[in-house]
Amino acid sequence: MAPRTPPTPEPPYLAIAAELRRRVRTGELAPGDRFPSTRAITRDWGVAMATATKALAVLRQEGLARPEPGVGTVVVSPPPRATRGPGTTRGPGTAGEGATTSPTASLTREQIVAASLELADTEGLNALTMRRVATTLGVSTMALYRHVPGKAELVRLMTDAACGEVPLGPVPAHWRTGLEQGARWLRAVYARHRWMAHAMASFTRPVATPNAMAYTEWVLRAMRGTPLTQNQKLHTHLVIFAYVQGLSMADDLEEQARQDSGISDGEWMEQNEPRFDAIQSAGSYPELASVTSGGGFGLDLRTLFEFGLGRTLDGIASMIDETSG
Incomplete structure (x- = not known):
């Protein structure tokens, strides 16, 4: 047998x-x-x-x-009751008896x-x-x-x-509230789709899409009541866009590093801490040592985003005050 x-x-x-x-x-x-x-x-x-x-x-x-x-x-x-293989969505006894529907x-x-x-x-x-x-x-x-x-x-x-998944909503009455809202909206888009920070990285060759242009229009409307010139408004929009873009690209690089290494940020720091300590032990970087010693400083990109956005808007407020005077 x-x-x-x-x-x-x-x-x-x-x-x-x-x-x-x-x-x-x-x-x-x-x-x-x-x-x-x-x-x-x-x-x-x-x-x-x-x-x-x-x-x-x-x-x-x-x-x-x-x-x-x-x-x-x-x-x-x-x-379906009787699956006949990939590409078959209907079998005998179902609506459209004897027919198959091609996914194409x-x-x-x-x-x-x-x-x-x-x-x-x-x-x-x-x-x-x-x-x-x-x-x-x-x-x-x-x-x-x-x-x-x-x-x-x-x-x-x-x-x-x-860009069309979540609406921006109505434009706030105050320019600063509007720019804050617009920046956080863009940051959220990049958080959902990290690859977009790279796809939209070009400023001289921007991605031409209705929803992306609607975002620009929304931001410019937020500055409509300010004394800024058209050129200043557009540059303000691009500066904030660049700021969000840069941190979002950092977010993507951090996520790629986590996936490639298989370790968390804290684990990575623990592994590399002896090297940083050895470099600083010679006393060549006293200012850096003073702000990082004692373990009291932990970098959080969300905190950094809010800090940088606030200081950027402070600068824009100063420009508006100067223009108003």
């Missing part, structure tokens, strides 16, 4: 997709609930990011999941942008490629090009979508 061939093990991404499908079927995940992100899947299942991406792509192909801008991948409906046929630009936002938010802008987005959506790369001509345009659409 010939030896029995052992069954081929199921690919990890299919096993993960099956478990997430089970959670929907049992009600653990309801329509509108968010599926675990690719980062959460890599952590909980101990798999590579590409495997996590494939698992969510299977659910999208089945019509069970869809990307939601600013949210992630969410449940759209219970799984129903693909929209909004879905592409939402999937791209989730990918960039999770893995950074360097991970964003047209091929990677196509894999996430379970379609061919060429299918994406029917809606978006290339990565540059895709990033522009992503930036516009990100």
